Amino acid sequence: MTVPKATTMNSEQEFARIVKDHKSTIYTVCYMFSKDSEEVNDLFQDILINMWKGFGSFRGESSVDTWIWRISLNTCISAERKKKKAGEKVPLTMGIDLFTDQDEGSKQVQKLHERIHKLDVIDRAIVLLWLEDISYEEIGAIVGISAKNVGVKLFRIREQLKSMSTNNED
DSSP, X not given: OOOOOXXXXXXXXXXXXXXXXXXXXXXXXXXXXXXXXXXHHHHHHHHHHHXXXXXXXXXXXXXXXXXXXXXXXXXXXXXXXXXXXXXXOOOSOOOOOSOOOOSHHHHHHHHHHHHHHHSOHHHHHHHHHHHTTOOHHHHHHHHTSOHHHHHHHHHHHHHHHHHHHHTTOO
């Protein structure tokens, strides 16, 4: 899909449509990088700002999906790096619980999510894209590596996650 270059009103309407169509993708990325609802909302807003800044120069050389994934992941990765440099912040309240169910399936999902959060940010991004059933080629385009390197990284990530489960780091 190409984004038409037209009047500001048309651009705003087109941007609003793209955001509406891809809101769940953006939130998926935000939730992969934070469990805190306020931080998720901040990340979402930062992504929208970065999308808007780049909207006028989007040339359609990649799909809109790839463009959104790339901006979303880059924004969250940058925020994660800034957060690590700034030090750990202690939230006053935690008003969100993504894993309220206590059945065995939910507990396994929670453990996997905790393990994924232990990965470095690039590996976490690759896992997220893989879980979203995105092709190796598109993952490579989003993250800036070859499709073959995506396969190698995913193999290593799986091994790392397996070793976390056998080491009982949960």
